[in-house]
Amino acid sequence: MPLNIGCSARPGKSQENKTGSWRVFKPDFHYDLCTSCGTCQMICPEGCINLIDDKFTPDYTFCKGCGLCAEQCPADAISMKKEEK
Template sequence: MALAVGCRARPGKSRDNKTGSWRVFKPVFDREKCTKCGLCMTLCPEGCIHETEEEFVAPDYTYCKGCGICAEECPGEGIKMILEEK
């Protein structure tokens, strides 16, 4: 691998590293219970929870590591962690 001058890298190049493969438990969002308070979006260490086109929030499972902070902190208990089978 050739090094660039100053070992520089393109901004956000870490997206090549698909950390979703680390996941053991998968957060599943309940549309009924969600009040769209946005706490899960703020507290996600990956920053991978976004508002979707259907005006709902959902994590990007390509990068979600399944840490469970969103499920733990959701004030409406609208997120469940489910063992993922791969």
């Protein structure tokens, strides 16, 4: 890989770095309690919670398991449990 003065990179290339492997605790989404307020999507520092088929779904390829979504969920619809690998 040549490293010149003035390097440039393709936008969003960080997707190659799968940060999901850092995870110790995994967020579990309970859709029966979810009110679809969108708080989790708004506050995720990774931006890895997406709205798929009207359900907020975390992308476990990138989720670092920080637990911010579980802590802030107003309906307590997210719980953290130990990752099984």
